Amino acid sequence: MTFYAKLDRAxxxxxxxxxxxxxxxxxxxxxxxxxxxxxxxxxQLDLSQGMLSLLESADSCYSEKGAxxxxxxxxxxxxxxxxxxxxxxxxxxxxIIVCGNSSLNLMYDAVVRCMLxxxxxxxxxxxxxxxxxxxxxxPGYDRHFAICQSLxxxxxxxxxTKDGPDxxxxxxxxxxxxxxxxxxxxxxxxxxxxxxxxxxxxxxxxRLKPAAKDFRVFWDNAYVIHDLYDEGDVLLNLQKEVAGxxxxxxxxxxxxxxxxxxxxxxxxxxxxxxxxxAFIKSVMTVQTIGFDKLNMLRHVKFFGDIDGVKRHMKLxxxxxxxxxxxxxxxxxxxxxxxxxxxxxxxxxxxxxSLNVPNGCAKxxxxxxxEAGVVMTSAGATFPYGNDPDDxxxxxxxxxxxxxEIKLAAEILVICVRLAALEKYLAE
Amino acid sequence: MTFYAKLDRAxxxxxxxxxxxxxxxxxxxxxxxxxxxxxxxxxQLDLSQGMLSLLESADSCYSEKGAxxxxxxxxxxxxxxxxxxxxxxxxxxxxIIVCGNSSLNLMYDAVVRCMLxxxxxxxxxxxxxxxxxxxxxxPGYDRHFAICQSLxxxxxxxxxTKDGPDxxxxxxxxxxxxxxxxxxxxxxxxxxxxxxxxxxxxxxxxRLKPAAKDFRVFWDNAYVIHDLYDEGDVLLNLQKEVAGxxxxxxxxxxxxxxxxxxxxxxxxxxxxxxxxxAFIKSVMTVQTIGFDKLNMLRHVKFFGDIDGVKRHMKLxxxxxxxxxxxxxxxxxxxxxxxxxxxxxxxxxxxxxSLNVPNGCAKxxxxxxxEAGVVMTSAGATFPYGNDPDDxxxxxxxxxxxxxEIKLAAEILVICVRLAALEKYLAE
Numbered sequence: 038m039t040f041y042a043k044l045d046r047a048x049x050x051x052x053x054x055x056x057x058x059x060x061x062x063x064x065x066x067x068x069x070x071x072x073x074x075x076x077x078x079x080x081q082l083d084l085s086q087g088m089l090s091l092l093e094s095a096d097s098c099y100s101e102k103g104a105x106x107x108x109x110x111x112x113x114x115x116x117x118x119x120x121x122x123x124x125x126x127x128x129x130x131x132x133i134i135v136c137g138n139s140s141l142n143l144m145y146d147a148v149v150r151c152m153l154x155x156x157x158x159x160x161x162x163x164x165x166x167x168x169x170x171x172x173x174x175x176p177g178y179d180r181h182f183a184i185c186q187s188l189x190x191x192x193x194x195x196x197x198t199k200d201g202p203d204x205x206x207x208x209x210x211x212x213x214x215x216x217x218x219x220x221x222x223x224x225x226x227x228x229x230x231x232x233x234x235x236x237x238x239x240x241x242x243x244r245l246k247p248a249a250k251d252f253r254v255f256w257d258n259a260y261v262i263h264d265l266y267d268e269g270d271v272l273l274n275l276q277k278e279v280a281g282x283x284x285x286x287x288x289x290x291x292x293x294x295x296x297x298x299x300x301x302x303x304x305x306x307x308x309x310x311x312x313x314x315a316f317i318k319s320v321m322t323v324q325t326i327g328f329d330k331l332n333m334l335r336h337v338k339f340f341g342d343i344d345g346v347k348r349h350m351k352l353x354x355x356x357x358x359x360x361x362x363x364x365x366x367x368x369x370x371x372x373x374x375x376x377x378x379x380x381x382x383x384x385x386x387x388x389x390s391l392n393v394p395n396g397c398a399k400x401x402x403x404x405x406x407e408a409g410v411v412m413t414s415a416g417a418t419f420p421y422g423n424d425p426d427d428x429x430x431x432x433x434x435x436x437x438x439x440x441e442i443k444l445a446a447e448i449l450v451i452c453v454r455l456a457a458l459e460k461y462l463a464e
Numbered sequence: 465m466t467f468y469a470k471l472d473r474a475x476x477x478x479x480x481x482x483x484x485x486x487x488x489x490x491x492x493x494x495x496x497x498x499x500x501x502x503x504x505x506x507x508q509l510d511l512s513q514g515m516l517s518l519l520e521s522a523d524s525c526y527s528e529k530g531a532x533x534x535x536x537x538x539x540x541x542x543x544x545x546x547x548x549x550x551x552x553x554x555x556x557x558x559x560i561i562v563c564g565n566s567s568l569n570l571m572y573d574a575v576v577r578c579m580l581x582x583x584x585x586x587x588x589x590x591x592x593x594x595x596x597x598x599x600x601x602x603p604g605y606d607r608h609f610a611i612c613q614s615l616x617x618x619x620x621x622x623x624x625t626k627d628g629p630d631x632x633x634x635x636x637x638x639x640x641x642x643x644x645x646x647x648x649x650x651x652x653x654x655x656x657x658x659x660x661x662x663x664x665x666x667x668x669x670x671r672l673k674p675a676a677k678d679f680r681v682f683w684d685n686a687y688v689i690h691d692l693y694d695e696g697d698v699l700l701n702l703q704k705e706v707a708g709x710x711x712x713x714x715x716x717x718x719x720x721x722x723x724x725x726x727x728x729x730x731x732x733x734x735x736x737x738x739x740x741x742a743f744i745k746s747v748m749t750v751q752t753i754g755f756d757k758l759n760m761l762r763h764v765k766f767f768g769d770i771d772g773v774k775r776h777m778k779l780x781x782x783x784x785x786x787x788x789x790x791x792x793x794x795x796x797x798x799x800x801x802x803x804x805x806x807x808x809x810x811x812x813x814x815x816x817s818l819n820v821p822n823g824c825a826k827x828x829x830x831x832x833x834e835a836g837v838v839m840t841s842a843g844a845t846f847p848y849g850n851d852p853d854d855x856x857x858x859x860x861x862x863x864x865x866x867x868e869i870k871l872a873a874e875i876l877v878i879c880v881r882l883a884a885l886e887k888y889l890a891e
Contacts, residue, residue: 074536082522082534089519089758095510107509109501109727137564142752149576153591153615164580164591180753187750188580300536302758323614325569326607329756331516331729 040376041454041461053458056451060408063448068409070445075228075387076436077296077353084352085298088339092331097338106330112322113314114306118333122306124343125262126292127274133308134317137328140293140305144255145184147289147307150320151218152188156251157286157316163218163251172210172220174202176390176418176429178228181221181257185420192420193217197227201234204241215248219255225272226260229418229431230390231383233270243278245287256290260386262350263296265358270384276308286310294336296353296387297346304333360434364389364446371450377457380432389432390418391449397456398427404452410445467803468881468888480885483878487835490875495836497872502655502814503863504723504780511779512725515766519758524765533757539749540741541733545760549733551770552689553719554701560735561744564755567720567732571682572611574716574734577747578645579615583678584713584743590645590678599637599647601629603817603845603856605655608648608684612847619847620644624654628661631668642675646682652699653687656845656858657817658810660697670705672714683717687813689777690723692785697811703735713737721763723780723814724773731760787861791816791873798877804884807859816859817845824883825854831879837872 041049092098098107106115113119114135123130136143150156152163163169170191173182177197185192193210196203201224211217222242224234234242242254256275264270279285286309293305307317340346365382368391372378380391393401398415405412413431416422432449434442468476519525525534533542540546541562550557563570577583579590590596597618600609604624612619620637623630628651638644649669651661661669669681683702691697706712713736720732734744767773792809795818799805807818820828825842832839840858843849859876861869 076536079522079532079535082525082532085534086520086522089525090517092516093513095506095513098509098516105506105509107512107726107729108506109503109722138756139752139754145751149580152580153576180750183750187747295536299534299758301754302534302756320614323607323610324572325566327566327728329565329729329759331726332756332759 039374041457042376046462049458049461053455053462056455056458060404060448060451060455063451064408066409068444070410070437070441072433072437072442072445073411073413074436075296075433076300078356078436078438081353081356081435082299084349085339088298088335091335091338098331098334106334109326111330112325112327113318114328115330115333115337117337118304121337121340121343121346122292122308125346126258126290126308128276128290128308132276132311132314133306134314134321135304135306135328135333137305138301138303138332140257140259140291140295141180143291143305143307144181144257146324147255147317148184148188148190148219150317151251151253154320156218156253157312160251166216168216169218170214170216172202172207172217173420174220174222175420176229176431177221178223178257179413179417179422181255182420194420195220197230197232199232201227201232201238204238208241208245211245211247211249211252213248217247218249218251219253221255221257223257223259224275225258225270226263226383226386228259228386229388229429230381231386231388232381233272236273239273239275239278242275243282243284245284247287252287254288256288258290258292259296261292262346263353263387264350264385265354265361266384267351268384276310280310286313289313297349298336298339302332304336357435359439360442361389363439363443364432364434367443367446367450372453375454375457378453387433387435389434391430391432391453392428393430393453394457394460395426395428397453397460398424398430400456400459401430401449401452404455405449408448408452410448466801468884469803473889476885476888480882480889483882483885487831487875487878487882490878491835493836495871495875497837497864497868499860499864499869499872500838500840501863502723502860503727505783505863505865508780508783508862509726511776512766515725515762518762518765525758525761533761536753538757539752539754540745541755542757542760542764544764545731548764548767548770548773549719549735552773553685553717553735555703555717555735559703559738559741560733561741561748562731562733562755562760564732565728565730565759567684567686567718567722568607570718570732570734571608571684573751574682574744575611575615575617575646577744578678578680581747583645583680584739587678593643595643596645597641597643599629599634599644600847601647601649602847603656603858604648605650605684606840606844606849608682609847621847622647624657624659626659628654628659628665631665635668635672638672638674638676638679640675644674645676645678646680648682648684650684650686651702652685652697653690653810653813655686655813656815656856657808658813658815659808660699663700666700666702666705669702670709670711672711674714679714681715683715685717685719686723688719689773690780690814691777691812692781692788693811695811703737707737713740716740724776725763725766729759731763784862786866787869788816790866790870791859791861794870794873794877799880802881802884805880814860814862816861818857818859818880819855820857820880821884821887822853822855824880824887825851825857827883827886828857828876828879831882832876835875835879837875
């Protein structure tokens with residue numbers, strides 16, 4: 038045990054020199070590695086290759102009832118795909134609209150719809166209600182925050198706990214401020230911490246008493262079936278909790294097959310109350326004639342049913358698990374002894390969240406960059422890209438091959454130690 | 465020649481009785497025909513079936529430079545698809561963003577973007593400029609009008625001529641009213657008349673002097689390559705006309721392969737000036753990570769190049785031409801002699817526009833419905849669904865098989881004559 042905090046200056050300097058030599062060694066290799074984005078590796082994409090040759094004959098493109106899925110029509114998605122997503126989300130098929138390739142686009146559209154039309158029938162558009170605000174549990178997903186920033190929605194950071202967002206803060210804020218119209222949530226295997234909201238957290242969401250009657254929870258269930266282990270985290274079903282109650286229309290839920298089949302060529306859906314679904318469709322029918330039904334059909338034919346999807350997700354897990362474990366075991370070995378960092382050990386999703394000493398995240402990012410490893414920008418996991426403590430880094434271990442992710446992690450632990458030592462030595 | 469206008473009452477009554485008998489004969493058949501929407505027939509869809517089995521191997525999903533099109537990335541579309549659309553639209557590839565499955569969605573998004581962000585960098589969002597208005601050449605495309613109505617944009621009807629919109633009206637209005645922010649155009653084989661804007665019309669568009677500096681022409685080039693005959697109409701390239709001039713940023717152009725490959729499973733694009741493309745991308749990057757690149761690739765591999773697309777369009781024309789000609793020859797034979805209707809004879813696109821005596825369109829629609837034939841609602845071709853003369857009907861002859869479209873047209877000419885006779889007899 039050599040906690041850096043307990044070392045004297047001479048020992049710190051010696052440690053720094055040793056690590057600097059090792060760092061410079063890596064630097065000479067001219068590496069080009071990327072652990073920045075939550076992308077599946079190409080071996081994961083190969084798992085779904087068979088999906089791309091399932092519609093060879095015209096006959097294979099018809100529904101059981103004879104609808105030609107190659108033609109226009111069916112705004113809210115084909116029945117078979119609704120059923121599949123219903124089983125994935127454990128919700129009735131009639132509460133689901135199956136759409137295009139991007140759940141992010143559905144979330145963006147949902148916010149835009151609230152701004153221009155209001156959050157539901159008879160509700161005032163947000164653009165006519167002055168400045169509106171969103172709660173942003175952080176660390177969180179940078180693209181959620183980007184939607185708010187782009188549309189001029191003020192963001193209020195809410196701390197994350199091991200059970201999800203700090204619900205004391207959430208409850209107090211939504212109850213007291215009518216201009217707070219939404220909250221971004223990745224409730225299972227959250228981006229970037231891999232936290233699954235506890236039962237109590239979900240129940241407290243269900244019981245929220247928002248001052249704004251058009252307050253909406255943006256429930257981005259991106260990793261609903263993305264377990265790394267046979268025993269996955271269990272998330273309480275928020276929509277079932279609110280069904281039939283005062284908050285029935287409070288939740289927009291989103292998911293997609295981006296990390297099930299192909300990112301960019303998957304299928305996304307939105308799920309909500311009957312009233313919300315009807316309202317969304319009333320706007321959507323102006324926006325488009327319909328989404329890509331052939332791609333929906335491809336997915337249904339390839340997976341068959343929810344069991345097929347689950348079997349498929351185990352194949353993904355088999356590829357991803359060693360990458361997560363490689364990073365985590367290196368953290369245990371090369372970071373834990375020095376008392377300078379903490380991190381999450383997610384049982385699913387696409388990310389590991391790493392906290393380095395305050396004021397060191399940007400420096401680690403910079404050191405990594407100079408050694409040829411691209412990370413998610415320090416700060417990206419906070420609203421406005423501003424991590425007040427400059428301590429959080431998001432690790433995305435899935436895209437590079439295992440050997441590369443190991444190498445990147447080796448460099449990362451050195452960079453974290455270097456940055457920590459620089460800080461101690463400067464104090 | 466028995467122009468109804470020249471017949472005496474007794475002859476009109478006799479004619480009416482004869483036609484009513486014929487009509488009732490059809491009515492007893494319990495028909496169920498649909499000539500309401502511009503949908504390709506299933507035999508047209510079969511032409512592209514081969515596209516659905518081109519990506520069998522993982523190797524086939526990579527770009528020449530090694531990009532894995534199955535994964536995230538490439539916001540503005542794959543290079544190969546940009547090139548193809550560039551050739552289709554006769555524009556530089558860098559002025560094009562290749563997107564998802566629906567050009568309607570791109571148009572909707574374009575209007576929404578103008579409302580929330582402004583029409584370009586530094587321009588004021590339309591939602592902050594009070595009531596805004598669009599010019600709507602009519603008869604026109606109902607879904608364009610629906611976008612305006614849905615978003616609360618006032619619509620001003622502009623008469624169509626055989627050369628396109630009445631440019632005297634367009635020029636006067638846009639020059640005098642700063643709240644006029646846009647105009648909807650289907651410049652080639654217009655919906656529903658099949659009119660291709662003349663060179664002079666396009667030049668007058670290029671030279672418009674809008675009072676609003678954020679005025680935009682929504683140039684829906686849906687039928688850019690949709691000729692029915694070897695010799696197609698020629699449309700002057702508006703974007704080339706405005707390039708480098710004061711109106712360089714005035715045009716948003718849209719097209720798609722919805723009626724080239726599969727409606728709903730095709731690829732759509734937006735084309736505009738460099739400044740507009742940059743601005744659109746700056747918003748789009750918040751909206752989505754990217755569109756379906758595999759579907760773009762499918763299209764590129766199937767068609768090869770613009771010549772492949774053109775060959776393919778001739779196969780479509782071979783299926784569609786007999787349907788158009790069946791309707792038109794029946795109009796010549798069964799409507800022309802009575803001096804009660806006029807219609808267009810398009811050389812491409814998906815529609816025929818039929819004008820019946822003033823006040824008779826809704827009645828024709830009703831008679832058709834009662835005989836089991838669904839038509840596009842009377843009035844749909846005008847803003848707010850309100851045809852001031854109640855005379856225009858849109859005929860969509862492509863979806864039903866030839867025998868059915870012949871039958872539907874036989875009933876249609878009878879209904880038109882009946883409605884006209886009812887009118888004469890009531891006067």
